[in-house]
Amino acid sequence: MIDSLWRDSVGAVLGIALLIWVAPLFISPYTLTILIIYGMLALSLGMIWGFGGILCFGQAAFFGLGAYAYVIAAINIGESTLPMLIAVLVPAIFASLLGAMMFYGRLNDVYLAVITLVVTLILFKFMNSTAGPEYIIGKARLGGFNGIPGFPTLNMPGNPNAYIWGDTYFYFCAVTLGVVFLITTLILQSSFGRIAVGIRENETRMSLLGYDIRARKTVLFTIGAAIAGLAGALFANWAEIVTPNLFSLSQSAEIIIWCIVGGLGTRLGPILGAAGLSLLKFLLGQQTLIDNLLITGLILVLFVLILPKGIVPTLNDLWSLTIGQRIIRHRRRPRRRTRRKPPRD
Amino acid sequence: MDLSVVILVEFLYAIASLILISAGLAVIFGMMKVINLAHGEFMMMGGYATITAVNAGVNIFFAMLVIAPITIGLIGLIIERLIIRRLYGRLIDTMLATWGLSLFFIGLAKMIFGNTTTGVSTPIPGLSIGDYQINGYNFFIIIIGFIVLALMLFVLKGTRAGLIARGTMQIPEMAAALGCSPDRVYLVTFFCGAALSGLAGAILAPLVGLTPSSGATYIAEAFITVIAGGPALIIGLLSSASFFGTINQLFTFAISPIVGEVMLLVSAVILLRLLPQGITSKFFKGKF
Numbered sequence: 046m047i048d049s050l051w052r053d054s055v056g057a058v059l060g061i062a063l064l065i066w067v068a069p070l071f072i073s074p075y076t077l078t079i080l081i082i083y084g085m086l087a088l089s090l091g092m093i094w095g096f097g098g099i100l101c102f103g104q105a106a107f108f109g110l111g112a113y114a115y116v117i118a119a120i121n122i123g124e125s126t127l128p129m130l131i132a133v134l135v136p137a138i139f140a141s142l143l144g145a146m147m148f149y150g151r152l153n154d155v156y157l158a159v160i161t162l163v164v165t166l167i168l169f170k171f172m173n174s175t176a177g178p179e180y181i182i183g184k185a186r187l188g189g190f191n192g193i194p195g196f197p198t199l200n201m202p203g204n205p206n207a208y209i210w211g212d213t214y215f216y217f218c219a220v221t222l223g224v225v226f227l228i229t230t231l232i233l234q235s236s237f238g239r240i241a242v243g244i245r246e247n248e249t250r251m252s253l254l255g256y257d258i259r260a261r262k263t264v265l266f267t268i269g270a271a272i273a274g275l276a277g278a279l280f281a282n283w284a285e286i287v288t289p290n291l292f293s294l295s296q297s298a299e300i301i302i303w304c305i306v307g308g309l310g311t312r313l314g315p316i317l318g319a320a321g322l323s324l325l326k327f328l329l330g331q332q333t334l335i336d337n338l339l340i341t342g343l344i345l346v347l348f349v350l351i352l353p354k355g356i357v358p359t360l361n362d363l364w365s366l367t368i369g370q371r372i373i374r375h376r377r378r379p380r381r382r383t384r385r386k387p388p389r390d
Numbered sequence: 391m392d393l394s395v396v397i398l399v400e401f402l403y404a405i406a407s408l409i410l411i412s413a414g415l416a417v418i419f420g421m422m423k424v425i426n427l428a429h430g431e432f433m434m435m436g437g438y439a440t441i442t443a444v445n446a447g448v449n450i451f452f453a454m455l456v457i458a459p460i461t462i463g464l465i466g467l468i469i470e471r472l473i474i475r476r477l478y479g480r481l482i483d484t485m486l487a488t489w490g491l492s493l494f495f496i497g498l499a500k501m502i503f504g505n506t507t508t509g510v511s512t513p514i515p516g517l518s519i520g521d522y523q524i525n526g527y528n529f530f531i532i533i534i535g536f537i538v539l540a541l542m543l544f545v546l547k548g549t550r551a552g553l554i555a556r557g558t559m560q561i562p563e564m565a566a567a568l569g570c571s572p573d574r575v576y577l578v579t580f581f582c583g584a585a586l587s588g589l590a591g592a593i594l595a596p597l598v599g600l601t602p603s604s605g606a607t608y609i610a611e612a613f614i615t616v617i618a619g620g621p622a623l624i625i626g627l628l629s630s631a632s633f634f635g636t637i638n639q640l641f642t643f644a645i646s647p648i649v650g651e652v653m654l655l656v657s658a659v660i661l662l663r664l665l666p667q668g669i670t671s672k673f674f675k676g677k678f
Binding site for chain 2: 146147152154155156158159164174294295298301336340343345349
């Protein structure tokens with residue numbers, strides 16, 4: 046376990062280094078920044094869905110809440126260090142309440158998906174209707190469908206005039222993604238993470254073993270929301286405007302598509318899926334021949350039909366079937382033999 | 391007196407439109423257990439089918455009641471054969487595939503009809519009750535809504551086809567052993583569900599400005615109505631549509647339409663928390 050943690054840390058540092066030095070040669074740092082932010086957002090869902098088995102249709106709600114919380118706090122406070130913290134805390138608290146309500150009610154699968162979807166819609170409808178001057182929090186007008194432009198962006202802690210922007214902001218986001226990735230790894234490799242995977246596999250068995258499933262699911266859900274909130278705050282800084290579209294159905298859909306295409310049950314899959322598909326969308330957006338959504342939809346349908354496991358797990362399987370098998374033949378063999386018979390419930 | 395009639399009509403209208411919106415989904419999701427996230431797009435296409443037919447000079451009632459359901463039913467048929475057929479029993483995968491379909495259809499509609507708002511005028515003139523003016527089309531929706539419900543009840547409970555469909559949905563192996571092809575039953579049921587969605591979209595089209603993405607406005611309401619209804623299809627649909635329609639109209643009259651919509655969603659969350667299996671898991675058990 047310690048070994049794999051070392052391996053992952055080295056991998057993450059190498060990945061970030063590659064991102065900072067090599068990637069800007071091909072793609073502009075401005076575009077890369079948003080790819081990183083989306084990657085973080087996908088990671089948040091990939092963690093609670095891929096490892097915890099909680100299919101949340103409303104990850105966009107936490108993303109949007111984080112962005113709005115940051116903006117409203119930044120306008121009122123005038124600098125960015127405390128608002129960044131608030132942007133993580135507000136979605137986390139909201140998610141812990143929502144999660145407690147759902148998991149202590151033993152809601153599952155479809156019901157959970159529909160409730161999270163409905164909550165996102167409520168936020169979307171509410172935010173769209175706040176155009177009037179009476180909707181104001183401190184100094185910040187909510188602005189309805191126009192959104193909130195013009196707020197203080199990220200600055201160095203303690204010095205509100207030293208803004209972090211452009212290339213520096215890109216480095217900041219890249220490093221943040223690396224840190225979040227490592228934190229996720231730590232959580233998933235701790236006993237908490239392993240028990241979460243156990244709950245995903247067989248909830249009844251885990252509860253008979255004495256684990257409090259409801260509390261554990263709520264905590265995992267909250268962690269996912271906190272990461273999504275952080276991504277939201279980073280997005281607000283990148284876009285320099287927040288609009289209710291952050292809460293829209295298509296935003297929620299996209300996060301799920303990223304995870305599916307990249308591969309569930311992996312940490313890297315969602316990040317790669319998000320970055321790859323966003324880049325594709327960005328490139329497709331530059332042509333007008335075929336509509337963007339049409340292609341996104343086709344990709345999703347094809348993936349569900351042909352590669353339901355996603356890219357990263359499929360590549361993993363290919364690797365272990367061909368080259369990898371030859372290398373670690375001795376270690377793998379006994380495990381494969383015992384695995385041939387599927388366990389019966 | 392006049393006001394009470396107007397309010398009654400508004401309440402019935404809200405209930406009937408919820409029934410219409412959810413009927414197709416009740417068949418596809420409630421019976422077949424396919425989470426059809428493209429339901430809204432089926433409705434959107436039903437609307438476009440109507441408008442296209444009317445622009446081509448077809449009578450609007452014929453377009454709404456015949457052309458739209460059949461067109462969307464046929465589209466549903468193709469989708470079932472190509473995609474859904476492979477996914478029965480895989481709940482999450484049907485959801486993702488149909489989400490992909492929904493994006494695909496939005497994109498397709500944008501390419502064909504353009505990203506603009508289109509519409510047809512309502513074919514029935516308004517009428518006045520005392521000092522109040524009501525949209526005459528509301529009556530039409532109320533009547534169609536309840537006819538659809540009665541028809542579904544009749545087909546499912548009163549005919550041999552309905553019996554076969556219900557039996558196949560419960561235990562497909564048993565139905566196959568008794569000589570029905572589950573494959574064909576699923577196909578026909580999906581056709582009916584898609585046709586009902588198309589009908590709903592066609593009938594609601596004159597009331598809204600239709601855009602390629604307008605399916606999204608229906609999808610949440612349809613899902614919460616069907617899920618809150620619970621296992622008994624028809625009575626569940628009726629009871630949850632009445633519940634949500636009443637709440638929506640109450641808050642619309644008391645405060646504003648936006649608050650009405652938000653309260654509908656909030657009440658859905660509370661209802662699902664209290665009765666996660668739906669209204670009919672507690673009440674009206676074993677009926678219809």
